[in-house]
Amino acid sequence: MVKRLFAGLILSVIATTTFSQQKQGYRISISVGGLHDSTLYLAYHFGEKQYLRDTMKLDRNGRGVFSKSEALPQGIYMVVMPGKKYFEILIPDNQYFTISCTYPDFYSTLKFSGSPENSAFLDYQRKWVTLQERASQISTRLRNNRQNSDSVRIISEIGKKNDAKMKDYLNGVVQANSGNILGMVVRAIIPVDVPEIKVPPYISNPDSVKWVKSYIYNKEHFFDNIDFRDERILRTPILYNRLNTYFTNVLIQHPDSIISAIDMLIPQCSVNKKIFQFVAVFLFNHFRESETMGHDAIVVKLADEIYLSGKADWTTREWRDNLRKEVDRVRPNLIGVKAHDLVMSSFTGEMVSLYDVKKEFVILYFWEPNCGHCQEETPKLKAFYDKARYQGVEVFAVCTQNDRSKWEKYIQDNKLTWINGWDPQRATNYDYYYNINSTPTVYILDRNKTIIAKKLPVESINSFIDNYKKYHKTGP
DSSP: OHHHHHHHHHHHHHHHHHHHHSOOSEEEEEEEETOOSOEEEEEEEETTEEEEEEEEEOOTTSEEEEEESSOOOSEEEEEEEGGGEEEEEEEOSOOEEEEEEESSOHHHHOEEESOHHHHHHHHHHHHHHHHHHHHHHHHHHHHHTTTOHHHHHHHHHHHHHHHHHHHHHHHHHHHHTTTSHHHHHHHHHSOOOOOOOOOOTTOSOHHHHHHHHHHHHHHHHTTTTOOTTOGGGGGSSHHHHHHHHIIIIISOSOHHHHHHHHHHHHHHHTTSHHHHHHHHHHHHHHHHSOOSTTTHHHHHHHIIIIITTTOOTTSOHHHHHHHHHHHHHHGGGOTTSBOOOOEEEETTSSOEEGGGOOSSEEEEEEEOTTOHHHHHHHHHHHHHHHHHGGGTEEEEEEEOSOOHHHHHHHHHHHTOOSEEEEOTTOTTOHHHHTTOOSSSEEEEEOTTOBEEEESOOGGGHHHHHHHHHHHHTOOO
């Protein structure tokens, strides 16, 4: 019995000691030579922004501590010093460590104690700066010698070798830090290698084929080095920057191309709820704010498949109800949708129908005679129409205000001979079907009354129609 009690006591002591050694929360001690009685801030990255997490004041000896009982979410943080100067640190699993440096030359004097990840992170940053400086020098030489083909060939080869050296270095850092936060961070910024594209010799346009295949590969593999299960990446600028680069610069800005990319990305990021939320919010905000024609179709897709389908549990019912109303106003006037017919009275007193217009293109123009912008754009549209009316183009103009005398006077004074529709009571619900929130608003319809362009500036109508004819081989 005594032996059993003694054994039990030993196990109890071991368990208690082990528990007490598991440090709770975080404690980051800082010593800054040349700086005292100053406030320092601990901030973190989230998306494209930075947020304050903690504050402390250095004592007269330049020492202070960031400390709380709750651990910090892991990621890349910033220690912000006077004058908004800062240096970045990693917040790894072990959040008890010491930082020392000298102000104002804190970067070159920076040291860490008790945090191997941060010591390695500092070495990585310093080495990477050197490699980037070398790459910048090569780029400058290439620009300065672009008129000399031999020099361009030689310098380009040097550049390729330096790029390979940079990538080898990054891969080495990843391997040396496998499993820790530094390895995750560095791996995430490594661009995917596009394999050499081989084209059969009988292909007449090998360069075009190579470009298309390289584009498709990059589109499908762009996020291969990001682990969407690892939410530590949320508190770094990396995921936001990769998403922004991909959806702004990598992809062709056609809705179909972007939608297919989203269809590939969403399943990948759905393995982690927080990362899924981050990506969903990024996509919605990115395309909701986009001024690129046709991107509203992407917003509708995101609304239908994520925000209004029950997957976006971080939103409120009121917000979703407002989104549903907004989407319902956009849905009828997406590019590729057949335009809603408008039947209304006209300047001549006859009833006119949008569907009755038998022209190759119809410009649907919503305007007001007293609108300042309309007064600039309407004369431009008239100048275009006076020539284009003989080339298969008609204008169906709808006045959005209810002062008939001003409307008639403007038409007469400016000799607007196109179809002038009048629906002061908005009986046709044109404001709903065409989402009219401001004037002027332009839609372009094809012969079948399918919407092919929307909200173009008037000066872009001519070039759009010309390009559309070439691409679709339409016209007389």
